[in-house]
Amino acid sequence: MLLTPRTVRPPRPLPQARPAGRSPRRAAALLASAVSVCLLAASAPAPPLGVGDRLFPYLGNPGYDVASYDLSLTYPGTNDKPLKAVTTIDAWTTTGLDRLNLDFAHGKVDSVEVDGRRATFSRAGDDLVVTPERALPRGSWTRITVRHTSDPRPAKGHDGGWVRTTDGLAMANQADAAHLVFPCNDHPSDKAMFTIRVTAPNRYTAVANGLPTGVDKVGSSTTWTYRTQHPMATELAQVSIGRSTVLHRTGPHGLPVRDVVPTADRKALEPWLAKTPDQIAWMEKKVGPYPFETYGLLMAQATTGFELETQTLSLFEKNVFTEPAYPKWYVESIMVHELSHQWFGDSVSPRTWSDLWLNEGHATWYEALYAEEKAHRPMADRMKAAYRASDSWRESGGPPAAPKPPSAGQKIGIFRPNVYDGAALVLYALRQEIGRPAFERLERTWARTHRDGTVTTADFERLASSTAGRDLSGFFKAWLYGAKTPPMPGHGEWKAAPPAKAAAR
Template identity: 35%
Template sequence: MKPNPDADPYTPHSGDRRWSALHYDLRLGYRVATNRLDASATVTGRALVPLDRIVLDLHGLRVDRVDVDGTRAAKVATGTHKVTVTPAAPIAAGDDFSVHLRYRGAPRPLRSPWGQIGWEELTDGVIVAAQPTGAPSWFPCNDRPDDKATYRFEVTAESGYDVVANGDLLGSERARAGTTWAYAVTEPMATYLATVQIGRYRTTTLRGTPAVTVHHPADMTAAVRTDFGRVPDMIALYGDVFGPYPFSSYGIVVTDDELEIPLEAHGLAVFGRNHVDGEHGTDRLIAHELAHQWWGNSVTAGRWRDIWLHEGFACYAEWLWSEHRGGDSADVLADRHRQALLAGPQDLVVADPGAREMFDDRVYKRGALALHALRRTFGDAVFTAALRSLGDRHRHGTVAPTDVYAAVAHAAGTTELAVRRVTGPWIDEPGVPGLPTTVAG
């Protein structure tokens, strides 16, 4: 497959910049026992240029029929990764359109430079972990992080399984064919953050605003209440520093399987059984995944090269939580991770790490250290004001590093150049600089 010259160079085969998605209505019938998906998707979009064809990302699933604005498509060409739809009549620039697709198959994860991503079978259920390009493993989409849309999900699975998806639960209805669960996402969401989790779960609700709902195996109730019992306090802390929690709900799924790492989704986080010990052993991971609701899920990097805007911020949020709880301070953690960086290779530039290295741990730690350098240079008041302004201004939108520099400069009453002098050695250069030795008042 030829790369799209207008695509993100880190994901050159994904997305189409000639149109933008507005809403996805996904209706999925899934059999856990056989890994069989029978589905339909109605994608509402807007043409950004005149369109004689609509290209969607979809991987490994058979398309049975496509209609555009209620009329059968003139032509449908399917490949391993794409569906190209020719409407009966061209679509003018600026016009909205609706594409309805019926499709089916046995969904499976995609092989990628970052491992297996997308729809994946568990021992007894399903997990969807799609970052960065796994969304087409289960629904047709315009797979770009900067193309956010609203969503509605209706998922039918065998009765006895719980279905968890993004957004607010509208209800569930049991019938002979199984139980149908409906969810709605009213805030714009990136495709890679869309998820469906299926398993035999119990539900535990934790106090707080918003209420925190944990879906977990039945034998883990006590451990879940202990390990996730601090989440409402984390939300309160991050609300003070980052601004109000950006979504209407927060859900957590604990799978019965062990997982290599936890993962974030819009309004959700997913952990494996191995991440819950009933002794707060994974507090750091819980704090990290929660922070992504602000940085990554609400405020989303428009380009994958800027992933430090997700991971550096979430990593620094771990340090803020440790400090808040009376553990190691951000100063102590910053020095510790700086020393670790000095002991390792210094050949990665966070501003453009390369597609294969964008999830390298140095992106996380150097991004966090850049934020700590800003905090030490300009002080807590400026740091907090800048983050709250950034989160509010770009809420449910996309962001670039220049937006961060502008927010700090405005809060500090200085220039963006002065801000970049602080962050540049961490973000734009491969060496390991020192941290500011004095702290602003």
């Protein structure tokens, strides 16, 4: 995700001033979902809280693996009242469970059923603790059905989840905010299939991740149903409800491309939207076939401060495309940033949030490469500027693969320059180290081998070493974990500015 520029002047080339979007942010600063107490058997020792993520220790829940979510949402026709909702989760237990936890922090729970039987439930921090009538044995399928509300109003102490637009709602769940919208296992290590049903008054249009499977009008309301064909992390879920128009076009190899825009702005936005098929074709030449069943842009009439790579339907502030101060090449590069996330971050997802650099570094890389090839903005110039600032970024945010934990109340959270241009700088150094042909082969192999999966930094290191035909562990240790930026291969003249000096620029 990219942070949206807030200046009316054209953005500067360095990421700090480059408004556009560093992927995330937002949700990142949310308080970590608290007290995930997935109790095993009564005689067992107390289990760990959450799944033990270094940056979000209370996020996710051990003891089960979600296979699918079925979300049913009923929109009341105003974005300041809760939606009625039913969330059904099919999961496979990985240990015996007397109780299980779901991440859910912002809504009223009316009832919970486990395998069709009424279950008791309680709250523990940001967790919904469910006690089924019968204990769940290890290695069994279970279905959890939660009837609840989903509240679009801001949650105290949290940021993210529903985004209220001028005419409805959209979602922005990255990194830790999906559980503000629906009960879930809110960690990217547990991807699952999604079916999403949205019922709204007839004057609204609803769109969600994946492909439509039905539109049913009954009286004054319509229900839209969408289903993903590939697993998805909870942070990438998207639902748009608004007075919108859905525009359709065809991408490479017959790929259905659909964009969701405010109806009044469709003509003004069409020239930008028409660029998407060629951008997809450009990315396919770099890293291989587009990994999902559809793609498109969601233009939200809202001020979010970022753009977001929600799977198959990237979220953008409409003003990014209507603000005349932003150069054309810059806006197009932002579009490619979010598009490239469909390969890097969505299809190939981080196993932990410390692996975030694999998402944002790659998205920034292809953003910059597109600007170099299409707008003659030299990659080397941008990387040299990033090199100068890199020590400052490492000091303030940590090295790329070991980012510092988010501070409470900081909206951008873990989405700092060290995981954007700082991480793209690592990829530039790697290309310098192993050569362009090997680097391009590595990129294609990475996207193909790990499609629909989750990965770690160690996975990338191993594949890079294998592709290069030599051990690169020393290279990665220095570039990904060092407090100081190593010398740039092939550019010994590049110098990093002292942190205080770089920060003052």
